[in-house]
Amino acid sequence: MTENVDEAGWDVEPGDEMEPMVQAVGRLLQVCREAAGMSVPDLAAALGYSEALIRKIERGSRIPRPEFLDKVDTLLKAQGHLRAFMEDMRRARYPKKVRDLADLEERAVEMLLYGSHNLHGLLQTPEYARALLEMRQPSYSTDVIERGVAARIGRKTVFEREPAPTLSFVQEQVTLERPYGGKMVLRRQLEHLLEVSQLRNVTLQVMPTDREEHAGAAGVIQVLKFADGTAIGRSSGAFNGRPVSGPKDLRILELRYGMIRAQALPPRESQSFIEQALGRL
Incomplete structure (x- = not known):
């Protein structure tokens, strides 16, 4: 599957002050995915994104779009824990x-x-x-x-x-x-x-x-x-x-x-x- 930059998000800029928060969101995504019993390939297929993208977000090297967090929160039944970071990621996407x-x-x-x-x-x-x-x-x-x-x-x-x-x-x-x-x-x-x-x-x-x-x-x-x-x-x-x-x-x-x-x-x-x-x- 081809990764779409516009839909997926953007790489974290070196030294960005938002980097720790992006990494925390990635770690939370991994925890929620594992709690739901889904592998990275399973989640990628369910969301329609590439496995590489999912791994980048979980590593904290890619800023997820707010729409991605909204969709994955529902899919993983994260009870709003991922969705709570939507506004922060909206701000983080600006250079x-x-x-x-x-x-x-x-x-x-x-x-x-x-x-x-x-x-x-x-x-x-x-x-x-x-x-x-x-x-x-x-x-x-x-x-x-x-x-x-x-x-x-x-x-x-x-x-x-x-x-x-x-x-x-x-x-x-x-x-x-x-x-x-x-x-x-x-x-x-x-x-x-x-x-x-x-x-x-x-x-x-x-x-x-x-x-x-x-x-x-x-x-x-x-x-x-x-x-x-x-x-x-x-x-x-x-x-x-x-x-x-x-x-x-x-x-x-x-x-x-x-x-x-x-x-x-x-x-x-x-x-x-x-x-x-x-x-x-």
Whole structure:
């Protein structure tokens, strides 16, 4: 049986702080399997996965998907002991460098996001995200690409939160026109942008290329604000690209972002711009 990376999970990154928990889940899976009187081949056949995959998960070298834990908990009659780790494994599946960002986005009540070269990760379709990752040099492995796509799509739970966070996006015109992955990928991406722009908690604006003045010429800007009044921000063109949380530094980023919003097309005109771009494909 061929192991499917996307369905199975991802290898644990060396030095990952989640590694001990992944190993504990693997050991628990082995205990539950043996208590149920099943061999590794028996379990693999019953679940529809390879024996190699089961052995990797039990060794703690592979992060199981939450869906896998849900299915195997039922099969082994584990009484919820395996299912209890679903949320932890959902978090563990993010690459280390993305994990902290996902946690911040989950806590944010307001986000100010300006993108210059690519669409922001929260706006990307799976096909668009995959095209970006497949173009990276040196080349990523299939495992890294699939994990990266899953991480970006997983972050989109921010759109489903209650209460919903306030999201403001400003995207450069070129990010709506460059056909990463081909025209069909771009078409679906633009359709998705129109869908997102209809959400009451989302403001999406386009920065036209012909603007003579542009406060975002220095690069991307992200500001995340939290319920306790604190915030964190980052810009590729300020503070050496480091995250900042001091009031003075944040004020600089918010000022720049406010100017960018004022210089961009208003939301309704931006929607029309996207519709016209879609019509040209």
